[in-house]
Amino acid sequence: MNRLHYTFINNHQPVVLLIHGFLGSMEQWNYIEQDLLKAYSLLKIDLPGHGLTAEFKEDYTLEELGLMIDQILITERIEKIHVVGHSMGGYLACAFAKVQPEKISSLTLINSIASNDTKQRKLLRDRSILLIEKHQAAYISMAIGNLFTEEERTLYKTRIALMKQQADQISIKSIVQALKCMRDRANYLPFLKGIDFSITYIYGEQDKIVTMELVEKEQIHLGAKAKLIDNGHMSLLINPLNLLKNMCFVE
Secondary structure: OOOOOEEEEOOOOOEEEEEOOOOOOHHHHHHHHHHHOOOOEEEEEOOOOOOOOOOOOOOOOHHHHHHHHHHHHHHHOOOOEEEEEEOHHHHHHHHHHHHOHHHEEEEEEEOOOOOOOOHHHHHHHHHHHHHHHHOHHHHHHHHHHOOOOHHHHHHOHHHHHHHHHHHOOOOHHHHHHHHHHHHOOOOOHHHHOOOOOEEEEEEEOOOOOOOHHHHHHHHHHHOOEEEEEOOOOOHHHHOHHHHHHOOOOOO
16 A cells, blocks of 8 residues: 655644655755754655655555645644645645645745646656656756756755765656656646635745746735745755745744
8 A cells, every 4th residue: 555654743833744855855854854843843754755655556646645645644633734845845735735725724835836837848757757767877867966056066065965865766666656746737826826824935046947937927826925045946955044934934
């Protein structure tokens, strides 16, 4: 049976759900974890085939993962959560918000958007699937390298090397499943337009994956909060303290 590995640190305070992105793991939240624990309980999950979550036997949708998260909340008797998602984790955060909107206190999207892939982006996903099936190591090195600016690749070699090392442990099947899941995801903008919890976008000025233009278009459409920070796509590795400062639910 497919299950998501998770860790719940219960401080008997409001709960924050942290969802990492593609080729990452829950360990990437370590840079802000201790600060969050001063005022919040933390629930962290690993995406399918990532971190300590086993490879899924079949393809999955974000909505199916959202239902799995809901089951975790039921098991741990958690009624309300602040949801924070980075990149693919943000897509899943939006899906969970649609599955169980009454359980959301706030939604924070980091280097992520609520809309679906464009036709061009879908083609890039398909090309990635073909490449990973033939050249796994080369694909992972290229894909992770593209998440960082040239300056970041120089300044944060150790963190980037660790991400690549961990990503090398993810099976080809799990990577392909994640690419398909992102490619085929729904557009959550129409749903989020009518919700009553707060939405915050935190986005990178130099992000080439989820660009400023994409985020600002959605932010205006939803009337959401938006926080621009100076980095590429991997804010939680490169700019964690600034990231924490711009989480609007943090008191």
